[in-house]
Amino acid sequence: MKKIDIAYGVVIGMVSALFGSFIFVEAFTPYHFMDGIATFKAQGLLGKIITLGAILNVVIFFVLLKFNKDLMARGVILATIMLTVITFFV
Numbered sequence: 001m002k003k004i005d006i007a008y009g010v011v012i013g014m015v016s017a018l019f020g021s022f023i024f025v026e027a028f029t030p031y032h033f034m035d036g037i038a039t040f041k042a043q044g045l046l047g048k049i050i051t052l053g054a055i056l057n058v059v060i061f062f063v064l065l066k067f068n069k070d071l072m073a074r075g076v077i078l079a080t081i082m083l084t085v086i087t088f089f090v
Contacts, residue, residue, distance in 0.1 A: 002071070009064070009075015010082070013057050017083055021053030047087040054083050 025036035040046050057080045064073040 005069065005071035006075040006078065009069075009072035009077075010079045011075075012060060012072065013054075013076040013079025014083070016056045016060050016076075017050065017054040017079070019053070020056035021049050023056075024049060024052050047090045050083055050087050050090065054080055057083075 022033050025031060025033050025040075029036050031039055037046065037049070040049050057076050061073050061076045064070075064076060
């Protein structure tokens, strides 16, 4: 049981949320990623994009539990909580 696994889980959670946001902006909007982020920030919708990107964390959480990586799964939950706090301020 290594405590560094929680840090790995946090990194995995943050990267997956960024990747999920990228997929959402590229697939479901007419904008490219950076143009879409700038547009959504100007419209005050950046928090919603972060939230939609964090949905991917649920899948990763259950995959990590399936492979008995409980500490990494805790890190993913911690990353999701951190993204929730960030969303409140964005």
